[in-house]
Amino acid sequence: MSIPVLTLLTIVLCGGILVGGLLAVLLDNMLSAVISAGLASLFASVVYVVLAAPDVAMTEASIGSGLTTMIFLYAIRKTQDKNASSVEEE
Amino acid sequence: MIKRIFIFMMLGLMAIIFFNLVANYTENTSLSKLAQYYVENGPQEIGAANLVTAVVVTYRGLDTLGEVTVLFISAAGVGLLLRRKKGKQNNNQQQNKSVKEVANIHKSSSEIVETATELLLPMIILFGVYVFLNGHLSPGGGFQGGAIIASGTMFLLLALPESHISRLLIAITESLSGFSYVIIGVLGMVMAGGFLDNRFISSGTYGNLFSAGAIPLIYTFIGLKVGFELSAVLDRFRKEINNEEDDPV
Numbered sequence: 001m002s003i004p005v006l007t008l009l010t011i012v013l014c015g016g017i018l019v020g021g022l023l024a025v026l027l028d029n030m031l032s033a034v035i036s037a038g039l040a041s042l043f044a045s046v047v048y049v050v051l052a053a054p055d056v057a058m059t060e061a062s063i064g065s066g067l068t069t070m071i072f073l074y075a076i077r078k079t080q081d082k083n084a085s086s087v088e089e090e
Numbered sequence: 091m092i093k094r095i096f097i098f099m100m101l102g103l104m105a106i107i108f109f110n111l112v113a114n115y116t117e118n119t120s121l122s123k124l125a126q127y128y129v130e131n132g133p134q135e136i137g138a139a140n141l142v143t144a145v146v147v148t149y150r151g152l153d154t155l156g157e158v159t160v161l162f163i164s165a166a167g168v169g170l171l172l173r174r175k176k177g178k179q180n181n182n183q184q185q186n187k188s189v190k191e192v193a194n195i196h197k198s199s200s201e202i203v204e205t206a207t208e209l210l211l212p213m214i215i216l217f218g219v220y221v222f223l224n225g226h227l228s229p230g231g232g233f234q235g236g237a238i239i240a241s242g243t244m245f246l247l248l249a250l251p252e253s254h255i256s257r258l259l260i261a262i263t264e265s266l267s268g269f270s271y272v273i274i275g276v277l278g279m280v281m282a283g284g285f286l287d288n289r290f291i292s293s294g295t296y297g298n299l300f301s302a303g304a305i306p307l308i309y310t311f312i313g314l315k316v317g318f319e320l321s322a323v324l325d326r327f328r329k330e331i332n333n334e335e336d337d338p339v
Contacts, residue, residue: 054229055142058221062237067320070244074327 010050016043030076038069136288138226138302146231147305151286155275157233158315162268165319172326199249207249214242222313226302232309236316243321247328255325264318267311274304274311 020040027033041064048057121129128145136144146154221228222235246253278287288303295301 055231055234058230058234059237062234062241063320066241067237067244067324070248070324071327074331078331 006050010047013043013047013050016040017047030080031073034069034072034076037072038065041065041068133296136302136305137296138305139296140226140228140231142229143226143231143305143309144302147225147308148286148288151275151308154232154312155271155286158268158271158312161316161319162264165323168323168326172330199251203249207245211242211246214245215239218242218313218317222309223306225309225313226305232312233316235309235313236318237320239313239317240320240324243317244324247324251328251332255321257322257325260318260322260325264315264322267314267318271308271311271315274308278304 017040020036020043023036024033024040027036041060045057045060045064048054048060120126128141128149132138132141132144132149136148138144138147218235218238220235221230221238222232225231225235243255246255275286278290279285281290283289286308288305288308291303291307300306
């Protein structure tokens with residue numbers, strides 16, 4: 001039994017989404033977690049292209065993996081600064 | 091412990107839901123009635139080569155207006171929460187100092203990054219404009235083009251943190267394009283079949299850039315609105331961090 005190339009590609013990419021999502025939840029370092037969440041989004045956008053939905057893929061690639069990651073990075077920088085100083089105060 | 095049990099219960103319920111979905115899945119051999127209608131009558135009625143656009147902008151145009159409104163509300167919410175508090179200043183010197191140190195480490199970007207951004211930025215913005223202008227011909231459209239333009243802004247803010255984006259320009263462009271979008275919708279209601287009907291402008295030749303009635307116009311307004319809105323959100327976040335380090339105590 002041979003598996004079609006597209007199916008195989010989809011399975012591999014979905015595996016990438018799963019790994020990215022799991023890493024985003026499990027990693028302790030916030031920066032790495034945000035980057036892996038963006039990576040999961042990037043894999044998802046490629047899956048959309050494979051499944052013939054280029055419109056959705058474009059949105060996912062630019063918003064999901066670009067802008068969201070950026071906003072998360074800004075937010076993390078803002079919150080982590082406060083945490084660091086409060087630890088120092090203690 | 092109770093939290094853990096609750097999480098596993100939720101996971102179990104999700105598994106049941108998804109198992110039912112997967113177990114009952116059979117691939118459709120033919121289109122549904124509605125999709126059949128869109129495929130058969132879309133090209134003649136709307137004149138858009140990209141059927142997805144025909145559905146998104148005209149048949150389901152009201153939903154798109156709703157999406158634009160949701161985005162507007164979220165941008166307004168960010169603006170409200172991150173507005174500059176002039177009265178309240180941070181009195182914690184230690185904190186300000188550490189913020190400044192962190193900012194200084196991250197702030198300097200290399201010559202290569204700056205030059206590459208200056209070269210790439212016009213192309214990214216041009217590509218965004220291309221995507222929303224050709225929304226009725228090729229994949230993409232207002233939202234995608236706007237998001238690409240906003241990622242261009244993101245590049246700019248990352249590589250040149252000192253760059254200034256005029257908030258007045260953002261406000262004017264955003265509100266004007268949102269207003270024009272609704273006006274076009276109402277024009278469709280007055281001069282053609284209904285709200286957001288694109289046929290009050292002649293359809294032109296099928297497959298040309300200036301075809302499909304008002305769709306290129308509508309997508310231009312949506313693209314500008316989305317692009318400037320997302321840029322405004324990014325700019326607010328950037329300013330929020332810069333404010334902290336610029337405010338001397």
